[in-house]
Amino acid sequence: MIDVQGLKKNFGKNxxxxxxxxxxxxxxxxxxxxxxxxxxxxxxxxxxxxxTHDEGSILVEGKDINAMELxxxxxxxxxxxxxxxxxxxxxxxxxxxxxxxxxKISKSEAEREALDLLKTVGLSDKANSYPSNLSGGQKxxxxxxxxxxxxxxxxLFDEPTSALDPEMxxxxxxxxxxxxxxxxxxxxxTHEMGFAKEVADRVLFMDDGKLVEDQVPxxxxxxxxxxxxxxxxxxxx
Amino acid sequence: xxxxxxxxxxxxxxILYGIWVTLQFVAVSLVLGFLWGTVLSLFxxxxxxxxxxxxxxxTSVFRGxxxxxQMLLIYYAVPQLTGVDIGAFSAGVxxxxxxxxxYISEIIRAGINAVDKGQKExxxxxxxxxxxxxxxxxxxxxxxxILPALxxxxxxxxxESAIVSVIGALDxxxxxxxxxxxxxxxxxxxxxxxxxxYLLVMMLTLAGRVMERRLAKSD
Numbered sequence: 001m002i003d004v005q006g007l008k009k010n011f012g013k014n015x016x017x018x019x020x021x022x023x024x025x026x027x028x029x030x031x032x033x034x035x036x037x038x039x040x041x042x043x044x045x046x047x048x049x050x051x052t053h054d055e056g057s058i059l060v061e062g063k064d065i066n067a068m069e070l071x072x073x074x075x076x077x078x079x080x081x082x083x084x085x086x087x088x089x090x091x092x093x094x095x096x097x098x099x100x101x102x103x104k105i106s107k108s109e110a111e112r113e114a115l116d117l118l119k120t121v122g123l124s125d126k127a128n129s130y131p132s133n134l135s136g137g138q139k140x141x142x143x144x145x146x147x148x149x150x151x152x153x154x155x156l157f158d159e160p161t162s163a164l165d166p167e168m169x170x171x172x173x174x175x176x177x178x179x180x181x182x183x184x185x186x187x188x189x190t191h192e193m194g195f196a197k198e199v200a201d202r203v204l205f206m207d208d209g210k211l212v213e214d215q216v217p218x219x220x221x222x223x224x225x226x227x228x229x230x231x232x233x234x235x236x237x
Numbered sequence: 238x239x240x241x242x243x244x245x246x247x248x249x250x251x252i253l254y255g256i257w258v259t260l261q262f263v264a265v266s267l268v269l270g271f272l273w274g275t276v277l278s279l280f281x282x283x284x285x286x287x288x289x290x291x292x293x294x295x296t297s298v299f300r301g302x303x304x305x306x307q308m309l310l311i312y313y314a315v316p317q318l319t320g321v322d323i324g325a326f327s328a329g330v331x332x333x334x335x336x337x338x339x340y341i342s343e344i345i346r347a348g349i350n351a352v353d354k355g356q357k358e359x360x361x362x363x364x365x366x367x368x369x370x371x372x373x374x375x376x377x378x379x380x381x382x383i384l385p386a387l388x389x390x391x392x393x394x395x396x397e398s399a400i401v402s403v404i405g406a407l408d409x410x411x412x413x414x415x416x417x418x419x420x421x422x423x424x425x426x427x428x429x430x431x432x433x434x435y436l437l438v439m440m441l442t443l444a445g446r447v448m449e450r451r452l453a454k455s456d
Contacts, residue, residue: 050362073363078362080358084353084358084359086359088377088452101373146363
């Protein structure tokens with residue numbers, strides 16, 4: 001579904017991605033892990049054109065993503081580390097905003113779908129609250145519902161639990177697990193190793209802008225091939 | 238002390254009618270200034286170099302020269318060049334709108350820049366087009382942050398509107414001066430004019446607070 005070839009990205013003189021090649025199949029759940037500054041988030045953001053790559057190519061269903069900006073973003077949902085909910089809109093308005101504005105769905109239909117989504121993330125009772133009245137975990141669940149409201153084919157998660165208090169992590173991971181069960185294609189940048197091991201079909205281990213290992217989690221976590229992955233896992237596990 | 242307000246009484250309605258003139262003047266300049274200021278601020282944060290350059294130069298000129306000079310230029314010099322006499326009221330409105338747009342564009346630009354970058358990214362990731370994102374996501378949040386500064390600008394505009402009296406527009410100030418000149422007594426009408434301006438500004442301040450409170454409902 002997504003083919004990445006020789007992806008390179010510079011910030012000024014700093015080469016953040018040094019040639020990433022991989023592919024993501026429909027229905028796959030990919031965990032992207034690695035130390036800070038390894039380029040994980042940049043890689044993820046390139047998949048959604050929040051960053052434009054300098055070299056290489058990204059094909060989504062055979063089409064170059066540079067040629068399909070808005071159309072691409074309708075297909076790809078994104079959940080951010082810091083939620084980025086719209087603070088001046090209620091929870092319900094946050095979820096219905098894009099379907100109404102972008103997909104031109106009627107307000108009543110958007111609201112009906114939004115309430116369904118809020119139900120699946122367990123926040124039906126918060127529909128008319130403002131984001132500032134929600135806990136971090138609740139905000140992130142709304143953010144997931146907001147992304148799902150666009151009926152994406154792929155969901156990107158950029159460290160979705162890193163900004164959360166520890167007791168809130170579980171509720172967000174549970175929502176993501178439910179998505180996995182529904183067969184959603186997901187790319188998750190995460191530091192939650194237990195979660196990656198449990199749900200991921202493949203683990204991409206990145207270090208210093210390179211894709212160092214691309215492996216099924218059972219093998220990666222038990223028997224990493226490279227020294228860098230070994231050293232990383234020793235520190236985090 | 239030699240104050241005689243009794244003599245002023247017959248002229249009070251005449252001066253108070255100036256409130257209507259001043260309010261019209263301020264309201265029109267304010268709306269035009271705000272709209273043009275918003276456009277300029279979008280030029281400033283936009284990607285088109287020519288527009289950015291234009292907006293910066295514009296702001297620099299209008300902030301860098303006296304308001305009264307700008308007004309006299311528009312009122313006296315433009316007719317000299319074009320042969321079109323635009324009248325005191327229109328000349329005043331035009332000057333004030335053009336001038337306050339320069340200040341407002343800076344206020345709005347700062348307000349837009351203060352909105353978290355994540356808001357733009359979230360909107361982009363949802364496929365929201367630039368225009369919609371600006372109008373419905375970024376500007377409402379920016380507006381909330383800058384409301385106190387905007388109110389300040391509007392208050393300044395209300396008070397400074399008194400200088401249109403120089404080109405003869407019949408606002409509160411001009412009327413107070415006319416009454417003063419015909420009675421040979423200036424203190425009383427000017428005091429009344431001062432009181433009227435003060436009350437206008439107080440009303441604006443109050444309106445600003447109410448608006449701030451309404452916008453704060455999402456906090």
